[in-house]
């Protein structure tokens with residue numbers, strides 16, 4: 440057989456890219472729910488390549504075979520779209536990346552791309568690491584980054600231990616992230632990026648995104664936002680000037696709790712003071728083709744498919760979960776045994792006005808249920824029990840419907856005590872900075888009827904009034920192996 444030649448494949452690749460881009464332009468015109476439901480998987484693609492399957496195909500294969508050496512050369516030099524080897528790219532993961540890029544840039548002219556990762560932590564590591572290099576024009580200068588203290592426990596450890604202690608890359612902490620002057624005072628010419636989590640887990644920190652983005656750009660550096668708690672259904676940081684968004688897809692994006700997954704979503708042509716044109720032009724394509732190819736934090740295609748399935752209902756789900764949380768937070772706020780409640784949706788919260796400027800249920804104004812803009816604040820909240828750490832544990836241990844687990848974003852209500860779980864590693868000093876007292880319970884309200892969640896909290900809090908309280912012993916549950924082991 441006569442070889443087709445390199446250019447045959449390159450030209451075919453160009454046609455394929457054009458077809459995919461046109462398809463993306465079509466779906467981009469649709470509303471949020473349509474994008475969440477269909478993503479970038481089209482009828483034509485289903486009919487032409489996938490036996491008409493209405494759901495995205497699951498490609499578990501590790502690698503792709505090529506017709507001849509020319510096609511292989513074109514593919515492995517990244518001259519044609521390819522998925523060569525599943526650590527670098529995979530068709531099922533590609534569908535997830537496509538929909539996440541569209542959801543995060545929804546309603547804007549921002550051209551965004553996405554790189555899916557094996558976890559939210561892998562997304563944060565992937566997003567920050569490429570910037571933590573010397574500027575070749577100014578060698579031998581110690582570098583730093585500026586980030587809020589109110590961050591997820593894993594992020595706190597990544598920044599304080601893995602970067603600051605182990606590699607001498609200074610983490611300049613912003614304690615009050617709502618104070619723009621504090622951000623500014625920390626920046627110098629060796630600062631590589633600004634990073635913030637909003638709303639933060641669990642302390643509900645929030646800041647003026649547009650002001651912080653403008654500040655970053657004034658200093659020629661990118662703003663990276665962990666937007667896990669909000670999800671694109673409630674907040675899209677790219678629309679307000681952020682350059683890179685990181686998501687723990689594990690959480691509210693996929694409420695089922697079937698997979699650990701993460702994503703980096705970035706605008707193209709981002710702002711940075713390091714000299715790397717490829718990174719600047721398309722950060723996520725750069726991540727996929729270079730650093731992540733070499734470090735391997737890729738997502739499994741099975742997890743990508745599970746995530747795709749959950750994402751289809753993101754908007755109505757975040758609406759329902761937010762409304763339930765508002766009811767529960769309002770109940771707790773008026774409870775005698777509760778010292779305080781942290782939830783941005785409460786009018787009494789000092790950041791309620793600022794959060795209300797940014798956090799809206801997407802497309803509520805196009806929805807006949809509402810027909811106008813409505814604020815929604817997500818389903819993560821926390822409250823402080825009136826009493827000691829031991830009292831807090833008593834209340835926590837008395838919960839019967841709400842699961843005790845270090846998790847959030849679930850369709851089922853889940854609670855944890857951050858001091859002894861998610862934020863244990865960072866020590867008391869670190870917890871003080873992150874505003875996590877020992878009597879704090881983090882609660883992520885699920886889709887149960889809120890009355891049942893409230894009843895559970897009410898009976899658990901009653902423990903503090905000295906009322907005797909009985910929980911069903913696990914020995915008598917149907918719990919098989921684990922309870923049998925406990926009896927021994």
Ligand SMILES: *Cc1c(COP(=O)(O)O)cnc(C)c1O
Pocket residue numbers: 558559560561591593594636640665667668687688689690699700701847
């Ligand atoms: C859970 C979480 C992460 C880490 O995500 P994983 O998927 O667990 O690695 C990062 N940021 C926030 C805000 C989180 O809640």
